[in-house]
Amino acid sequence: MMPGMDTQPFAQIEPKWQAYWEKHKTFRVTEDPAVPRERRAYVLDMFPYPSSAGLHVGHPEGYTATDIYCRYLRANGYRVLHPMGFDSFGLPAENYAIKTGTHPRASTEANIGRFRTQIKALGFSYDWDREISTHDPRYYRWTQWIFLKCWEKGLAYEAVVPINFCPSCKTGLANEEVKDGACERCGTQVVRKDVRQWLMRITSYAERLLADLDKVDWPESLKLMQRNWIGRSVGANVLFPLAAGEGSIEVFTTRPDTLFGATYMVLAPEHPLVERLTTAGQQGAVSAYVELARRKSDLERTDLAKDKTGVFTGGYAINPVNEQKIPVWVSDYILISYGTGAIMAVPAHDQRDFEFAVKFDLPIVQVVSRDGKPAAGQMTQADAEEGVAVNSGQFDGLPTEEFKKRITAWLERGKLGRRAVNYKLRDWVFSRQRYWGEPIPLVHCDQCGTVPVPYEELPLLLPEVASYQPTGTGESPLAAITDWVNTRCPKCGGAGRRETNTMPQWAGSCWYYLRYLDPANDRALAARDKVDYWMPVDLYVGGAEHAVLHLLYARFWHKVLYDIGAVNTDEPFRRLVNQGMILGEGGVKMSKSLGNVINPEEVIREFGADAMRLYEMFMGPLEVSKPWSTQGIAGVKRFLDRVWRLSELPAAAGAPPAELERLLHRTIKKVGEDTRTLQFNTAIAQMMIYITELAKEEKLHPALWKPFVLLLAPYAPHLGEELWEKLGEKPSVAFQAYPQCNEELTREETREIVFQINGKVRARLELAAGLSASELEKQALAHPRIQELLAGQKPVKVIAVPDRLVNLVVRG
RNA sequence: GCGAGAGUGGUGGAACUGGCAGACACGCCAGACUUAGGAUCUGGUGCCCGAUUCAGGGUAUAAGGGUUCGAGUCCCUUCUCUCGCACCA
Incomplete structure (x- = not known):
């Protein structure tokens, strides 16, 4: 048989309609002030990094979901902004350059070209006039602009701090980029290294980042x-005066109520007071310990079940609540980067302190009790629960919460401490010692210090280099270009040196959703009226792997932009949905090494883009991970072929059968609701049910067919356009009004009522819908099978649920 | 260790505020059409027992317990898996 006779000719249809959309700019969108706010929608996909591997099947999952949703919104009268672009700075292109000498721009732009082609082959309704790439100077001009704004506000600062350094990527990493002690990108163990860095003061936004969630x-x-x-x-910072000499040790604690149980103190090895406190006798041991700790990697220091180590400094401090002299130790279980880098140790109520105390034979004093009485005998482990104070002098008997308040007030009165809030969040290590990123637009001048490149001179272009090889010395390959590095100070005109670090990949992705609003603007990152027209993003779909990276950084920058009046809202993304991962066949992760990677290009060639879209949506709920199945996509393609064959049937005259009309309206209702709520899998199932029933007819009723084509079009847009045209209609189907369901027709006339005895189904009966409970009960008792089983017994209880069931309860 | 989420046929998954478990699809089985089929169509398909065709019955949502006329859904205990954090004082 001729191919194409009984299957949808997707190989012809799909390029045909893609060319049509492109030529007519069908999905171009402009700002029409006549469209009210509630009829506008900004639907955003996380833009891809254009890797050399090409599109992955995971990309089309989220993209298809938002595309269906956008098409649904348009059909329902919404003006929809739906853009796409490329996150095109990043390490892989640079590593490729090191290997082959190809300029990262060349390989990146080739990859973008391939990605764009692949994305277009899936028939997404993007407004391609708004496409952006983060490596484009017209784009990164504004990334640099935002950086300078941050610098002006004191949010970007330079420091030499010990940071996570990836020896393979030869660059510093943000905390967020380290997973299990390894570089998130390449898996190499990170080391601690002192490097001159640019940092972003994200910590000063910690409270708002938290609250606005x-x-x-x-x-x-x-x-x-x-x-x-x-x-x-939340807790308190408390001062412990040194036993000898001036000064005191400041600690942070969340449990100021346990102050009476503080029997020793511990300083981080890097703590500035270590040297002063160390006595002559302990000098050797302390120096050796500090040196050892310094050389340990972060992973070794934070190793899971390792034994606690530490040394006594020989020095003492005074516990301010009871004037007791307590020893000060040094241990690497205290981190210099959190709190004050020093703690009061309360071994009775903190497991870490307990282990340390047991190991070094330090006193353990219980100061909290669950029943208000001190425990008899030795404690075998710390008790971190709240309770009632004991062994705490005048405070005995106070419940933990109350004690915290009182002691904090007491400390404040005595100038011995104050309430304090601490965050685990660290400032964002923002500079990278690499080439392929935005140059940081600053000049170092001996006279003027750090001077910004004037705004009107942006973008500061990324210069060409002879070698992309990272130096590993804390300088980027840019440092080797002397005629670029050596420049004039913008302020005094004297000799200056350019900053040679570049920005991390996250910089460009921090604000791309704003550039789509006004991609060609050369006077602002986006005109404020366009921001006001579309922002915030109504729906943002992407993977969960960006939870504390992109999504945290973008929120941070957005708030900065909000504070300087560049945007209209304090949060960028109103609603966010994480798509699940698509796994390989058999439920394991797709990977090159396992050889189970599915290539979207091949899938499209074999099954068509519509089938690919439909299948990815039919696999299961958007949010969950699910395995790919080639047989599964074949099934979905069968459905599309069945639809196609139906379209080839001759048209029927006269009114369609009432039952099919009812099914149509139930289908409109179900598909519409499920599409609106992103439950695409069940929407598709309903369309399948409908088609199965329609296929039983000899001829095709236009009244049953036309609305179906409109339901299908958002899911299978190429076939949708083609079927619409076959109906004698003019393209495009994309802006046709969504079918309306007649509620009257969605209601069933009859319902199958289940008759139960003691909760077990014993009979079923088709009855008119909407019968009352008492009528149902009568029907149940009159049913011959029920009468037979009851054998004259009277039910002790009858539960009748209208339109559902009757449950007869017999005997007790 | 802590935090979060999830466990439903051979497989992916359905199941509204507790109300017929397994929609839809894959796979499998049988039949039709066919020179052929990764084609199409029809029927069947949780498991167990039973009935030669029409019956029918039992059992079942990780395991165990509880609430209820009724539990995949609510509560408790246990187990398994996935994700996140991992000495954060």
Whole structure:
């Protein structure tokens, strides 16, 4: 048989309609002030990094979901902004350049070309006039502009700090980029290294980043990840005077109520007071320990179940609540980067302190009790629960919460301490010692210090280099270009040196959603009226792997932009949905090494883009991970072929059968609701049910067919256009009004009522819908099978649920 | 270890505020059409027992318990898996 006779000719249809959309700019969108706010929607996909591997099947999943949703919104009268672009700065292109000498721009732009072609082959309704790439100087001009704004506000600062350094990528990494002690990108163990860095003061936004999570409609699990990452904790900073000489040790504690149980103190090895406190006798041991700790990697220091180590400094401090002299130790279980880098140790109520105390035979004093009485005998582990104070002098008997308030007030009165809030969140290590990124637009001048490149001179172009090889010395390959590095100070005109670090990949992706609003603007990152027209993003779809990276950084920058009046809202993304991962066949992760990677290009060639789209949506709920199945996509293609064959049937005259009309309206209702709520899998199932029934007819009723084509079009847009045209209609189907369901017709006339005895189904009966409970009960008792089984017994209880069931309860 | 989420046929998954478990699809089985089929169509398909065709019955949502006329759904305990954090004082 001729191919194409009984299957949809997707190989012809799909390029045909893609060319049509492109030629007519069908999905170009402009700002029409006549469209009211509630009829506008900004639907955003996380833009891809254009890797050399080409599109992955995971990309089309989220893109298809938003595309269906956008097409649904347009059919329902919305003006929809739906753009796409490329996150095109980044390490892989640079590593490729090191290997082959190809300029990262050349390989990146080739990859972008391939990505664009692949994305277009899936028939997404993007407004391609708004496409952006973060490596484009017209784009990164504004990334640099935002950086300078941050610098002006004191949010970007330079420091030599010990940071996570990837020896393979030869660059510093942000905390967020380290997973299990390894570089997130390449898996190499990171080391601690002192490098001159640019940092972003994200910590000064910690409180707002935390509080404003309550304003957005995001998955709870993701909000929780951000909350935990920010890690706010409330307590007190307390001063412990040194026993000898001036000064004191400041500690942070969340449990000031346990102050009476503080029996020793511990300083981080890097703590500035270590040297002063160390006595002559302990000098050797302390120096050796500090040196050892310095050389340990972060992973070794934070190793899971390792034994606690430490040394006594020989020095003492005074516990301010009871004037007791307590020893000061040094240990690497205290981190210099959190709190004050020093703690009061309360071994009775903190497991870490307990282990340390047991190991070094330090006193353990219980100061909290669950029942208000001190425990008899030795404690075998720390008890971190709240309770009632004991062994705490005048405070005995106070419950933990109350004690915290009182002691904090007491400390404040005595100038011995004050309430304090701490965050786990660290400032964002922002500079990279690499080539392929935005140059940081600053000049170092001996006279004037750090001077910004004037705004009107932006973009500061990324210069060409002879070698992309990272130096590993803390300088980027840019440092080797002397005629670029050596420049004039913009302020005094004297000799200056350019900053040679570049920005991290996250910089460009921090604000790309704003550039789509006004991609060609050369006077502002986006005109404020366009920002006001579209922002905030109504729906943002992408993977969960960006929970504490892109999504945290973007929120941070957005708030900075909000503070300087560049945007209209304090949060960028009103609603966020994480798509699940698509796994390989068999439920394992897709990877080159396993050889189970599915190539979208091949899938499209074999099954068509519509089938690919439909299948990815039919696999299961958008949010969950699910395995790919080639047989599964074949099934979905069968459905599309069946639809095609139906379209080839001759038209029927006269009114369609009433039952099919009812099914049509139930289908309109179900598909519409499920599309609106992103439950695409069940919407597709309903379309399948409908087509199965329609296929039983000899001829095709236009009244049953036309609305179906409109339901299908958002899911299979190429076939949708083609079927619309076959109906004698003019393209495009994309802006046709969505079918309306007749509620009257969605209601069933009859319902199958289940008759149960003691909860077990014993009979079924088709009855008119809407019968009352008492009528149902009568029907149940009159049913012959029920009468037979009851054998004259009277039910002790009858539960009748209208339109559903009757349950007869017999005997007790 | 802590935090979050999830466990439903051979497989992916359905199931509204507790109300017929397994929609839809894959796979499999049988039949039709066919020179052929990764084609199409029809029927069947959780498991167990039973009935030669029409019956029918039992059992079942990770395991165990509880609430209820009724539990995949609510509560408790246990187990498994996935994700996040990991000495954050």
